[in-house]
Amino acid sequence: MxxxxxxxxxxxxxxxxxxxxxxxxxxxxxxxxxxxxxxxxxxxxxxxxxAVHAATLELFDMRGLADALVGTGAQVRQLQLFDTVRVDLGRLPSRYGYLLVTxxxxxxxxxxxxxxxxxxxxxxxxxxxxxxxxxxxxxxxxxxxxxxxxxxxxxxxxxxxxxxxxxxxxxxxxxPGRSVLRSIMLADVRLTAPPRQVLTVNAVGDGFAFVAPFGDGWYRVFAWDRRRQVGDDAPVDLEEIREVMVRALGSDLGMHSPRWLSRFHSDERQxxxxxxxxxxxxxxxxxxxxxxxxxxxxxxxxxxxxxxxxxxxxxxxxxxxxxxxxxxxxxxxxxxxxxxxxxxxxxxAMMRSPVARRVRNGLAGVAAGFPPVADRAARTVSGIGVRYAAPAGADRRVGSRAGDLALADGRLHERLRAGQFVLVADREPADVPEHVVWAAPASPVGEPVLVRPDGYVGWVGDVADYPYWP
CATH class of the missing domain: 3.50.50.60 (FAD/NAD(P)-binding domain)
Incomplete structure (x- = not known):
């Protein structure tokens, strides 16, 4: 090329x-x-x-954009999936141990x-x-x-x-793939009885409702009703959404004055x-x-x-x-x-049987009390747990998230702002490519660590051995 x-x-x-x-x-x-x-x-x-997850906020931090985005929303440290099942994002090894709702x-x-x-x-x-x-x-x-x-x-x-x-x-x-949910209803509404929590979500087997704030007094409502599956072009009635909200949330939260109503379907495809x-x-x-x-x-x-x-x-x-x-x-x-x-x-979330839902909630509660499982759940949902396969013979750290390493003069994400490679090494090497920036770590790292512009470890060892140089 x-x-x-x-x-x-x-x-x-x-x-x-x-x-x-x-x-x-x-x-x-x-x-x-x-x-x-x-x-x-x-x-x-x-x-x-x-939802803006921690891995995305870290990417934005690497380009100096995180503060501007974080200031627009609210932070949720316990992500509710359904009923009493929650993921504790506060345990993430990140300065962004939360879900940003914006x-x-x-x-x-x-x-x-x-x-x-x-x-x-x-x-x-x-x-x-x-x-x-x-x-x-x-x-x-x-x-x-x-x-x-x-x-x-x-x-x-x-x-x-x-x-x-x-x-x-x-x-x-x-x-290839298939539609997983048809006829999801959307509405932008005002609420006379807004919820105390930032995100409101629940599923009851034959439907679910989700409410999120725009931050300006308007709320976006998502609602799905297993009992009424129609095409995306079918008209949406606010009363239809209201009925699902009452069924799933126990209240319509005083929903009124819709400025927009629509339907869409959700697919699973790749x-x-x-x-x-x-x-x-x-x-x-x-x-x-x-x-x-x-x-x-x-x-x-x-x-x-x-x-x-x-x-x-x-x-x-x-x-x-x-x-x-x-x-x-x-x-x-x-x-x-x-x-x-x-x-x-x-x-x-869509389990219809009350018995099955009780079993699901019980098992999830047990798993949440087991730290390795809870940590894995938080890392998976947030994207922090993503790692890539390393080339054959490479150090096991290659392909892993570098994290916001402390440097002698700041932190790693700040040094990534220009979108360049950063070589974290205890001493500045004699020969570093012009598009690679050297950074001294706050604590010794041993072998030099080449961090990619997206914050993942690209190589460990002699920077000249990175397999993708031209």
């Missing part, structure tokens, strides 16, 4: 959280980016995600500010209609709202255009391949999951962080193309794991 031409760069299709994150990572590394999306700005109702629109705003500050070209209101790739690039065809044609050219195209991805369809990639030639998929274009655990948007953002620095390193001639091949190897298993865990959670 040749070095990217200044006038060409990368075209990212989809300006949701994943696409914004990819664009920001590429631009941080000096790669020209064009971000294109069919949406016009200013539509708050696309928000479905309200609407997806706030996450997008923080990322939009980032891409704007980096000079990313943004084309909104453009519907991508096709793409074709050749030996040295990809052409993206699109159409504006006024009917005029648009053509964009990039060395690489990243498809971050959601579950109905045009990019994936144009590649001819399958998206593309077998995240890449074909010069076109790469990320986020919901590559995998979709049940909403249980709030892992969907977070998994996409972590895809973006994994892909962004790798693609930039290859295009800038600082890494071999073999590095780009590791995106599929590292992120596809993570997507599959999220499919399994979120699928198991939603199926446990």
């Amino acid at each position: 040749p070095a990217v031409a200044a006038e060409r760069g990368v075209v990212v299709v989809g300006a949701g959280p994943t696409g914004l994150m990819v664009a920001a990572e590429l631009a941080t590394a000096g790669v020209p980016v064009t971000l294109v999306d069919r949406r016009r700005p200013g539509n708050p109702n696309v928000t479905r995600a309200f 609407p997806q629109s706030q996450t997008e705003r923080v990322l939009r500010d980032r891409v704007d500050s980096l000079g990313v070209a943004v084309e909104l209101g453009v519907d991508v209609t096709g793409l074709s790739q050749d030996g040295d690039g990809v052409t993206v065809a699109g159409r504006r709202e006024d009917g005029s044609a648009v053509e964009l050219r990039g060395s690489v195209v990243v498809g971050a255009d959601g579950a109905g991805s045009t990019v994936r369809r144009e590649l001819g990639l399958p998206f 593309s077998p391949s995240y890449r074909r030639g010069r076109v790469i998929l990320a986020g919901d274009a590559a995998h979709v999951h049940s909403p249980a655990g709030g892992q969907g948007m977070n998994t996409g953002l972590q895809d973006a962080a994994n892909l962004g620095w790798k693609l930039a390193a290859v295009l800038n001639g600082r890494a071999s193309e073999a590095l780009l091949d590791t995106y599929q190897g590292e992120r596809h298993p993570v997507g599959a794991t999220v499919l399994r865990t979120s699928g198991a959670l939603i199926r446990m």
